[in-house]
Amino acid sequence: MELKAAVIGCGRISPMHLVSIKKTKNARLVAVCDIKEDRARAAAAANGCRYYTDYKKMLDDEDLDVVHICTPHYLHHDMAVYAAQRGIHVITEKPMAINYGDALDMVKKCRENGVTLSVMFQNRYNRAVQYIKQEIGSGNLGRVLSARIIVTWDRRDEYYLKSDWKGTWDKEGGGVVIDQAIHSIDIVRYIIGKEALSVEACIHNRRHKKFKIEDTAEGIIEFEDNILASFYTMNYFTFDMPIEITFHCEKGVCGINGDEGFISYKDGRYVSIKPLDEDKIDYGNGAKKYWGYCHFIEIKNAYEAIEDKRNVGVNGEDCLKTQQIINSIYESGKSGLKIYLKHDANI
Ligand SMILES: NC(=O)c1ccc[n+]([C@@H]2O[C@H](COP(=O)([O-])OP(=O)(O)OC[C@H]3O[C@@H](n4cnc5c(N)ncnc54)[C@H](O)[C@@H]3O)[C@@H](O)[C@H]2O)c1
Structure with missing residues (x-):
């Protein structure tokens, strides 16, 4: 078909x-x-x-x-x-x-x-993300105790000035959180696999004074089972550093660093996860390294699911939960309040 x-x-x-x-x-x-x-x-x-x-x-x-x-x-x-x-x-x-x-x-x-x-x-389909999700999901690392996210990227004024929609609340919907850190927040939620209960965050515009959106955010997302995921994200670093996501688990520490990953087990074993050459699809000269290379996998999977009349893997119902966290970060950052997330049983 x-x-x-x-x-x-x-x-x-x-x-x-x-x-x-x-x-x-x-x-x-x-x-x-x-x-x-x-x-x-x-x-x-x-x-x-x-x-x-x-x-x-x-x-x-x-x-x-x-x-x-x-x-x-x-x-x-x-x-x-x-x-x-x-x-x-x-x-x-x-x-x-x-x-x-x-x-x-x-x-x-x-x-x-x-x-x-x-x-x-x-980026959910990155080899390191899939490996760590599987290892945590199978219980081999015990319970996740906490997680942290660090995203420090380089988006100068010129990046915003050459766009007719970026850098605005009404068209972009925010800054570093909704545009750049969203992938890492989604990955943490995807790997932990539990509901987010509350968000406490601070947002600032520190170095992009020509624009209204935030370029800095830090805070805590509290998940079920008392798991705290902390995040620090800003986009006025002078280099696009590989994102860092770390999970402290009962039986070890594991993490993602750009498109690579590691697992350090308490019993002394250490696993290093790197993308294979076959993973690295060429999307042409315009493609940025930090976008990753897994668009094809997600899109191919979606077409297969559509043909088979199944729901797609990265679907709206699930991604709505990431959207809710993102918007709660803004609500908390603007109000100074802790935001409790409501879960609609009908979704
Ligand atoms: N998944 C990722 O890693 C990743 C990376 C970069 C961008 N994005 C996302 O991709 C989307 C586009 O970002 P971009 O960087 O390509 O932006 P862009 O500004 O380069 O491209 C957007 C295009 O949409 C066109 N457009 C605007 N209004 C339109 C309309 N009414 N009808 C038809 N076309 C219209 C513009 O003319 C422009 O060519 C955003 O949602 C962005 O967050 C995702």
Whole structure:
């Protein structure tokens, strides 16, 4: 079965999707869309498909099975809902939306219309993440006692100035937390595999005074079983350091450092996890190393699930929980209060 695909947004991340579609056996790209016509035309020419400048027209006129949303954050909700209402499966870039309410609505509309909703948290598929998830999940490390996240990246004023949507609360939805640290927060939640109960956080704008969004955040996410995950994240370091995620467990310490990992067991064993050459897919010159190389795995898995009429692996219902943590960090940072997360039993 061949699933007909389209991509909305032909900016920086789009090659990861275009290359992944090309490599996915049961996917065929039929159209791309961007309000910047030159980008849409160039992407269409490079990929041998039609192009549009109006996403609604594309979703109405093309006979699509799947749409990839690669646009600014504030547009994800409306585009996903419009697609869902036309019976088109949705693969959206992270974050799902700029707020929890929009993300919840996306989940509901996709479910009501019988389509799947995938969210790009491709780093979950990194070899080190999968290995550590498996080792913790199987109980070999005992209970997780605590976790920590350190993300110190380099996003200078020029990065924001050359974008017409980054650096704004209404279009990006925040700064370093919703855009950069979101992957690491998602990985910690994915590996711990328990509900987040509360969030306490501080947010600041320390070095990006031309913009309103936060460039620094630190705090604690409290998970069930008394697991505290602390995080420190900022984007005014002068270098994109590999992200650091560490788990202290009853039987050892394990962690992720960029795309590598380690497990140091209390009994003296030590395991080092590195990506294999075959993992390292080439998405073209524009791809950034810190985006990782697992877009293809997540996208291929999503197409297989859609064909088999299964729910996708990195699905809206699950990713909503990461969105809730992100928005709770902002709520806590702005109010100074500890935020208790409500879990909707119907999701
Ligand atoms: N998964 C990852 O690791 C990763 C990495 C980078 C970016 N992203 C995500 O990808 C998304 C896009 O980011 P980007 O860096 O490619 O941004 P970008 O600004 O480079 O590209 C966005 C594109 O969307 C187009 N666009 C805007 N409004 C549109 C509309 N109404 N209809 C059609 N096209 C429209 C813009 O013209 C632009 O070409 C964001 O959600 C971002 O967070 C994810």
